[in-house]
Amino acid sequence: MYDVIIIGAGVSGAAAARELSRYQVKACVLEKEEDVCCGTSKANSAIAHAGYDAANGSLMAKLNVQGNKMMAQLSKDLDFEFIQNGSLVVCTEEENRPGLEALLERGIKNGVEGLRIVEREELVEMEPNISDEAVAALYAPTGGIVCPFNLNIALAENACANGVEFRFNTQVEEIERIQGGYRLKTNQGDVEAKCVVNAAGVFADEIHNMVSEKKITIIPRRGDYCLLDKTAGNHVKRTIFALPGKYGKGILVSPTVHGNLIVGPTAIDIQDKEGTNTTRAGLDEVITKCANTVKNVPLRQVITSFAGLRAHEEGHEFLIGELPDAPGFVDCAGIESPGLTSSPAIGCMVAEIIKGILDLKENPDFVGTRKGILNPETLSMEERNALIKEKPAYGNIICRCEMVTEGEILDAIHRPLGAKSLDGVKRRTRAGMGRCQAGFCSPRTMEILSRELSMDMMEITKSGGKSSFVVGTNKDQI
Amino acid sequence: MKAYDIVIIGGGPAGLAAAVSAKEKGVDSILILERDKELGGILNQCIHNGFGLHTFKEELTGPEYAARFIKQVLDLGIEYKLHTMVMDISHDKVVTAMNREEGMFTIQAKTVILAMGCRERSRGALNIPGYRPAGIYSAGTAQRLVNREGFMPGREVVILGSGDIGLIMARRMTFEGAKVKVVAELMPYSGGLKRNIVQCLDDYGIPLKLSHTVVEIRGKERLTGITIAEVDSKGKPIPGTEEDYDCDTLLLSVGLIPENELSRGAGVEMSPITSGPLVNESLETNIEGVFACGNVLHVHDLVDFVSEEAGAAGRNAAAFVMGERRTSQGREIKLNPIEGVRYTVPSVIHPDQMDDKLTVRFRVGNVYKNCYISVYFDDERISRRKRPVVAPGEMEEIKLEREKLLSYPDLKTITVKIEEA
Ligand SMILES: Cc1cc2nc3c(=O)[nH]c(=O)nc-3n(C[C@H](O)[C@H](O)[C@H](O)COP(=O)(O)OP(=O)(O)OC[C@H]3O[C@@H](n4cnc5c(N)ncnc54)[C@H](O)[C@@H]3O)c2cc1C
Ligand SMILES: Cc1cc2nc3c(=O)[nH]c(=O)nc-3n(C[C@H](O)[C@H](O)[C@H](O)COP(=O)(O)OP(=O)(O)OC[C@H]3O[C@@H](n4cnc5c(N)ncnc54)[C@H](O)[C@@H]3O)c2cc1C
Numbered sequence: 001m002y003d004v005i006i007i008g009a010g011v012s013g014a015a016a017a018r019e020l021s022r023y024q025v026k027a028c029v030l031e032k033e034e035d036v037c038c039g040t041s042k043a044n045s046a047i048a049h050a051g052y053d054a055a056n057g058s059l060m061a062k063l064n065v066q067g068n069k070m071m072a073q074l075s076k077d078l079d080f081e082f083i084q085n086g087s088l089v090v091c092t093e094e095e096n097r098p099g100l101e102a103l104l105e106r107g108i109k110n111g112v113e114g115l116r117i118v119e120r121e122e123l124v125e126m127e128p129n130i131s132d133e134a135v136a137a138l139y140a141p142t143g144g145i146v147c148p149f150n151l152n153i154a155l156a157e158n159a160c161a162n163g164v165e166f167r168f169n170t171q172v173e174e175i176e177r178i179q180g181g182y183r184l185k186t187n188q189g190d191v192e193a194k195c196v197v198n199a200a201g202v203f204a205d206e207i208h209n210m211v212s213e214k215k216i217t218i219i220p221r222r223g224d225y226c227l228l229d230k231t232a233g234n235h236v237k238r239t240i241f242a243l244p245g246k247y248g249k250g251i252l253v254s255p256t257v258h259g260n261l262i263v264g265p266t267a268i269d270i271q272d273k274e275g276t277n278t279t280r281a282g283l284d285e286v287i288t289k290c291a292n293t294v295k296n297v298p299l300r301q302v303i304t305s306f307a308g309l310r311a312h313e314e315g316h317e318f319l320i321g322e323l324p325d326a327p328g329f330v331d332c333a334g335i336e337s338p339g340l341t342s343s344p345a346i347g348c349m350v351a352e353i354i355k356g357i358l359d360l361k362e363n364p365d366f367v368g369t370r371k372g373i374l375n376p377e378t379l380s381m382e383e384r385n386a387l388i389k390e391k392p393a394y395g396n397i398i399c400r401c402e403m404v405t406e407g408e409i410l411d412a413i414h415r416p417l418g419a420k421s422l423d424g425v426k427r428r429t430r431a432g433m434g435r436c437q438a439g440f441c442s443p444r445t446m447e448i449l450s451r452e453l454s455m456d457m458m459e460i461t462k463s464g465g466k467s468s469f470v471v472g473t474n475k476d477q478i
Numbered sequence: 479m480k481a482y483d484i485v486i487i488g489g490g491p492a493g494l495a496a497a498v499s500a501k502e503k504g505v506d507s508i509l510i511l512e513r514d515k516e517l518g519g520i521l522n523q524c525i526h527n528g529f530g531l532h533t534f535k536e537e538l539t540g541p542e543y544a545a546r547f548i549k550q551v552l553d554l555g556i557e558y559k560l561h562t563m564v565m566d567i568s569h570d571k572v573v574t575a576m577n578r579e580e581g582m583f584t585i586q587a588k589t590v591i592l593a594m595g596c597r598e599r600s601r602g603a604l605n606i607p608g609y610r611p612a613g614i615y616s617a618g619t620a621q622r623l624v625n626r627e628g629f630m631p632g633r634e635v636v637i638l639g640s641g642d643i644g645l646i647m648a649r650r651m652t653f654e655g656a657k658v659k660v661v662a663e664l665m666p667y668s669g670g671l672k673r674n675i676v677q678c679l680d681d682y683g684i685p686l687k688l689s690h691t692v693v694e695i696r697g698k699e700r701l702t703g704i705t706i707a708e709v710d711s712k713g714k715p716i717p718g719t720e721e722d723y724d725c726d727t728l729l730l731s732v733g734l735i736p737e738n739e740l741s742r743g744a745g746v747e748m749s750p751i752t753s754g755p756l757v758n759e760s761l762e763t764n765i766e767g768v769f770a771c772g773n774v775l776h777v778h779d780l781v782d783f784v785s786e787e788a789g790a791a792g793r794n795a796a797a798f799v800m801g802e803r804r805t806s807q808g809r810e811i812k813l814n815p816i817e818g819v820r821y822t823v824p825s826v827i828h829p830d831q832m833d834d835k836l837t838v839r840f841r842v843g844n845v846y847k848n849c850y851i852s853v854y855f856d857d858e859r860i861s862r863r864k865r866p867v868v869a870p871g872e873m874e875e876i877k878l879e880r881e882k883l884l885s886y887p888d889l890k891t892i893t894v895k896i897e898e899a
Contacts, residue, residue, distance in 0.1 A: 389581065397563040439600055457627075457629055461612065462699075469631070472630040474630060475654050
């Protein structure tokens with residue numbers, strides 16, 4: 001029997017696992033997909049929100065501000081990309097100025113530091129491409145951008161290095177109460193644990209409702225995005241939000257940590273919890289609405305579009321805690337935005353709760369740091385050549401757009417919780433994320449995966465399951 | 479730092495032909511840098527017939543055509559490096575490259591010939607909504623998988639875009655045992671060569687639906703189907719015209735983009751129309767001693783023209799190295815593409831530097847029937863060639879003579895346009 005089972009290897013589950021690994025605990029993460037970071041954590045705005053948005057006094061507000069404050073140090077400890085580029089909430093109608101004031105006040109009450117209102121003149125100086133309609137903005141210098149994949153992956157790898165087990169392709173289908181804990185029935189057999197953490201994202205209501213009489217409902221609220229080429233990445237420096245006004249909630253425009261420009265999201269309530277398909281209407285909304293705050297967004301430079309699902313719970317609040325009618329069962333549900341930002345704090349809170357239940361002792365061997373995949377572009381020419389001499393794979397470029405080497409891909413495959421699919425390689429190294437969208441590198445990456453994992457080419461997938469890339473050999477059916 | 483007179487970026491047909499002509503003109507210090515495992519470029523995966531009709535007066539496959547140039551490069555003892563990615567070209571022609579054996583290294587070049595070819599537009603650039611399952615490939619990626627590696631990307635295929643690669647792949651997938659259900663093309667005309675439509679679609683009964691596009695993509699893991707719809711004259715899907723197709727594969731042949739990241743990095747000025755460098759009569763860019771040819775300059779349909787253009791680039795680079803170039807007297811004639819003519823290569827001419835005969839290549843923006851390709855020297859029409867049909871899918875050309883240009887000492891602009899009969 002495990003001490004703790006965590007359901008879901010998104011950023012919430014991974015953060016909880018990492019924080020729990022500070023203690024002497026036998027823990028296991030169960031994930032229905034083939035890899036970490038396959039749910040909402042891979043498809044979002046990737047903003048480290050400052051924390052002025054959530055209602056005063058809410059758990060969401062508290063964890064957001066805490067998470068934002070923890071992010072800089074965590075990004076150093078765990079070696080993932082985080083840039084505190086600051087954010088601006090732009091007001092384009094004079095009569096909405098009170099809304100801006102209210103946001104400022106809410107932010108101050110939430111404990112957000114450095115907030116101030118900037119007037120048009122200063123705003124234009126900060127962001128020359130700001131809309132001609134912009135009258136003023138709330139400036140939050142603590143707002144930032146983060147690599148959502150590497151945040152999630154780094155937390156999971158660090159948990160794994162500190163002894164947490166991970167099981168992939170393992171879907172929890174039923175939960176039974178047993179003496180001293182729970183039995184989880186999965187497609188890969190039963191597993192038992194004293195405590196269960198429900199970090200199942202948009203499916204957290206289904207997991208919750210397996211053990212509790214007080215039912216909850218999570219509505220997938222889809223957000224569509226367009227991602228633009230790196231040539232557009234300098235269009236704005238900060239993250240530009242729209243103050244909610246006559247156009248509704250508004251579309252954000254932001255650079256990403258890798259230098260692309262992201263534009264989105266929409267907010268469309270849907271039924272299908274796997275409905276991550278973009279729609280024409282959604283993409284059109286993104287394209288038209290982004291002009292409300294930023295002018296001349298070079299939309300011809302779109303390189304891809306995608307959608308993510310917010311785990312929206314009616315009360316719009318994080319539901320984190322042990323269930324009164326299910327002792328040892330800890331919810332981590334309703335983790336919609338700012339869930340990514342809050343994740344470091346969510347992890348601490350969940351670990352605190354479990355520690356209280358199981359009376360955990362510190363893990364003296366805990367190592368709180370992790371090295372990410374080496375990016376040779378950060379090296380000097382001499383260092384790079386020394387590396388290539390030792391490991392010639394670092395001299396072989398596989399992804400021409402992002403200039404990713406074979407060495408990085410080998411590292412991604414062979415490190416703990418390594419990549420098993422093209423998407424796995426892509427999230428870890430960016431191979432295939434550039435302007436040609438893997439047209440060039442996918443056959444090459446497939447060959448590497450096949451060789452390194454001794455898998456047949458037919459077994460190589462985009463993202464596990466039935467997502468194989470090639471289905472046979474020439475003329476095999478004639 | 480090592481130094482070469484001519485460094486050629488890319489060992490495809492353009493790079494090879496440029497190397498051969500430069501060497502034949504008398505330059506010995508030439509280096510070709512190629513990132514792939516062999517010379518020959520995209521031709522290595524074009525195993526179909528139809529190359530070399532102009533150059534060799536016989537029908538060769540892509541690899542056979544490439545082999546003829548590769549043999550010349552070997553016979554002439556021209557140096558080349560494979561598995562070598564060029565990472566950067568500086569404004570002063572320092573080329574940075576990398577491979578497994580030598581690591582990252584720099585070369586000082588006297589001249590650089592850009593011959594990097596082009597890449598395919600991806601699904602993302604089209605912003606087609608829907609899921610993002612496996613089973614969606616650019617046609618060239620599928621071509622590489624099938625022709626070089628022997629793998630079938632799928633069994634039931636829909637192709638979006640009627641560019642030549644898409645047409646060729648419709649036939650190839652059929653040969654290899656797949657069912658190609660339909661080719662949808664956004665424009666009211668095909669972007670490919672007429673002969674490819676006949677030989678690759680018509681001969682196999684594959685329908686081509688013009689003015690159609692993909693409006694939905696289904697399947698969470700692997701593609702299960704798509705929906706196509708007819709589009710109006712602005713390219714917007716017309717509601718009610720949707721048709722569903724079950725398929726496990728969608729091939730995209732929706733355009734090629736010259737691969738000019740390196741050129742931009744060096745400060746080469748680009749044409750917004752071709753996405754390739756702006757060049758003069760010598761195929762030289764705004765940076766002195768940096769030349770461009772082949773698909774990196776503008777997308778070609780026929781490799782014969784690539785070889786011809788690249789031969790000129792190689793000769794001009796050699797002339798530059800050998801100090802043979804007449805210095806420009808400052809007289810510059812602008813080419814002015816209008817009324818149906820989208821661009822010209824070159825875009826300016828220095829008559830004192832041009833060869834006796836100069837080929838100007840261009841594409842038209844629409845299908846024109848029974849029209850004239852007209853050339854004006856300033857306001858005077860000096861030629862008019864009747865054409866039964868011109869189309870965006872086929873590159874056009876005019877020839878200019880040096881003598882003639884010199885006899886117009888005040889000539890400022892040469893206008894090329896389509897005139898309807
Ligand atoms: C459009 C959009 C924009 C956003 N923008 C931001 C932002 O800018 N900043 C920010 O801070 N936050 C943002 N968020 C929110 C943030 O992305 C989420 O809060 C966070 O990623 C949630 O992580 P999670 O681990 O709770 O869920 P997920 O990442 O969805 O992880 C849940 C995991 O559980 C697994 N699972 C589910 N059911 C089972 C089962 N039965 N058995 C086993 N495994 C199971 C899933 O496969 C999945 O991997 C945004 C969200 C969206 C949708
Ligand atoms: C599918 C297809 C079908 C065709 N069918 C026909 C046909 O039937 N008949 C016909 O006549 N023509 C045909 N063509 C056209 C003809 O093949 C091309 O026009 C020709 O190959 C272009 O030559 P290129 O040298 O400019 O480019 P490429 O052949 O693309 O060569 C460019 C080379 O540069 C290398 N390179 C690029 N960047 C770098 C870098 N940074 N460092 C190092 N090396 C680099 C590439 O690896 C490549 O080898 C076809 C083309 C395609 C794609």
